[in-house]
Amino acid sequence: MQFNSDRLTYYFTTLCEIDSPSKGESKLSSYLQDLFNDLGADLVFEDDSSRVTGSDCGNFVARFAGTRRDVSPLFFNCHLDVIKPCLGVKVCKINDIFYSAGDTVLGADDKAGIAILIEVLIAIILENIPFVPVEFVFTTCEEIGLLGAKAFDPSLLVAKYGYSLDSTGIDNVIIGAPASYGISVEIHGLASHAGLRPLHGINAIQLAAHAVSRLPLGQIDGETTANIGLITGGTATNIIPDYVCADGEVRSHNLSKLYSTLDLFKKTFQDVVSSWHDPYDLITSRPSLGFSFSEQYPLMKLEPDSLPVVRTRHAASSLSRSLRFIQAGGGSDANFFNAYGLPTAILGIGMENVHSVSENIKLSDMLRTAELVYSILTS
Numbered sequence: 001m002q003f004n005s006d007r008l009t010y011y012f013t014t015l016c017e018i019d020s021p022s023k024g025e026s027k028l029s030s031y032l033q034d035l036f037n038d039l040g041a042d043l044v045f046e047d048d049s050s051r052v053t054g055s056d057c058g059n060f061v062a063r064f065a066g067t068r069r070d071v072s073p074l075f076f077n078c079h080l081d082v083i084k085p086c087l088g089v090k091v092c093k094i095n096d097i098f099y100s101a102g103d104t105v106l107g108a109d110d111k112a113g114i115a116i117l118i119e120v121l122i123a124i125i126l127e128n129i130p131f132v133p134v135e136f137v138f139t140t141c142e143e144i145g146l147l148g149a150k151a152f153d154p155s156l157l158v159a160k161y162g163y164s165l166d167s168t169g170i171d172n173v174i175i176g177a178p179a180s181y182g183i184s185v186e187i188h189g190l191a192s193h194a195g196l197r198p199l200h201g202i203n204a205i206q207l208a209a210h211a212v213s214r215l216p217l218g219q220i221d222g223e224t225t226a227n228i229g230l231i232t233g234g235t236a237t238n239i240i241p242d243y244v245c246a247d248g249e250v251r252s253h254n255l256s257k258l259y260s261t262l263d264l265f266k267k268t269f270q271d272v273v274s275s276w277h278d279p280y281d282l283i284t285s286r287p288s289l290g291f292s293f294s295e296q297y298p299l300m301k302l303e304p305d306s307l308p309v310v311r312t313r314h315a316a317s318s319l320s321r322s323l324r325f326i327q328a329g330g331g332s333d334a335n336f337f338n339a340y341g342l343p344t345a346i347l348g349i350g351m352e353n354v355h356s357v358s359e360n361i362k363l364s365d366m367l368r369t370a371e372l373v374y375s376i377l378t379s
């Protein structure tokens with residue numbers, strides 16, 4: 001298939017230059033819903049997830065019945081929102097590479113994915129190529145905790161498996177991503193004047209420091225990472241702090257390792273707080289601990305014989321292309337789609353330096369991804 005570079009450039013630039021911060025995706029959503037209707041979608045509908053996410057619009061789905069009705073439906077997913085700073089993006093292109101012209105991100109994450117889908121769809125329609133039943137699923141608020149995907153009702157889709165176009169690198173297929181749990185720790189000590197009554201306080205920050213220094217942090221093993229990333233506490237330099245809050249996370253590709261790491265974190269804080277003692281017997285109270293954790297996103301793990309993997313292998317071999325099937329270190333919408341029982345692989349689309357103002361993407365890489373998407377849709 002010969003794709004139209006000018007058309008792809010036009011749509012990519014247009015999408016990037018429509019503001020779509022997290023919770024403010026409605027302008028981009030309206031533009032795309034109109035476009036998919038114009039391209040002959042059989043159904044375009046928006047869900048009611050905005051009530052949960054706080055966005056000014058819901059997720060939306062564009063469904064095409066396709067002309068290869070013998071093949072089971074599949075879906076492609078991208079997110080509509082862009083990480084900050086993302087208002088007033090101006091795209092510039094130097095040779096083959098798109099950059100942001102200003103002090104914003106480019107927004108290739110994830111508008112390159114959307115532009116690729118549009119170009120492939122237009123090419124298929126114009127050339128009258130038979131294609132499989134497909135749904136395009138666009139989510140809100142991915143960048144602030146996968147909120148749109150988390151609030152998505154999977155029964156809205158007829159497709160039972162799919163792809164997210166939302167990763168760096170090219171010819172990469174992400175087939176696994178960790179689960180992540182957030183941790184929140186609160187330690188209550190006892191306030192006292194640090195200069196006048198130094199023996200009458202319980203320093204909550206010092207207790208937290210003792211505990212944190214004993215935790216395994218960073219890369220714990222080949223599958224598990226942990227971090228304490230926020231510490232808040234204290235009121236003044238001359239007051240022994242009676243409160244500290246520490247927030248962190250544990251991620252793992254292995255749930256039993258994840259849970260045992262959470263247990264270890266909890267036990268470490270409990271041991272430090274419960275072993276506190278007052279050497280002068282002046283204080284009648286004791287420090288206390290609050291420890292809580294909650295799932296941020298679920299595990300993603302695709303089997304080698306799962307539908308998206310098999311179909312991607314087939315599509316790549318028809319292009320005489322070899323792909324790398326790899327694990328990711330972070331979560332994305334695909335974690336939730338997989339947890340919903342919809343096997344979903346993530347395709348690398350070539351974007352680089354994402355989440356920074358030096359974000360960029362090559363036109364040639366977008367065209368390369370378009371070939372793979374085209375092959376998945378038509379083979």
Ligand SMILES: [Zn+2]
Pocket residue numbers: 079109110142166167
């Ligand atoms: Zn993304």
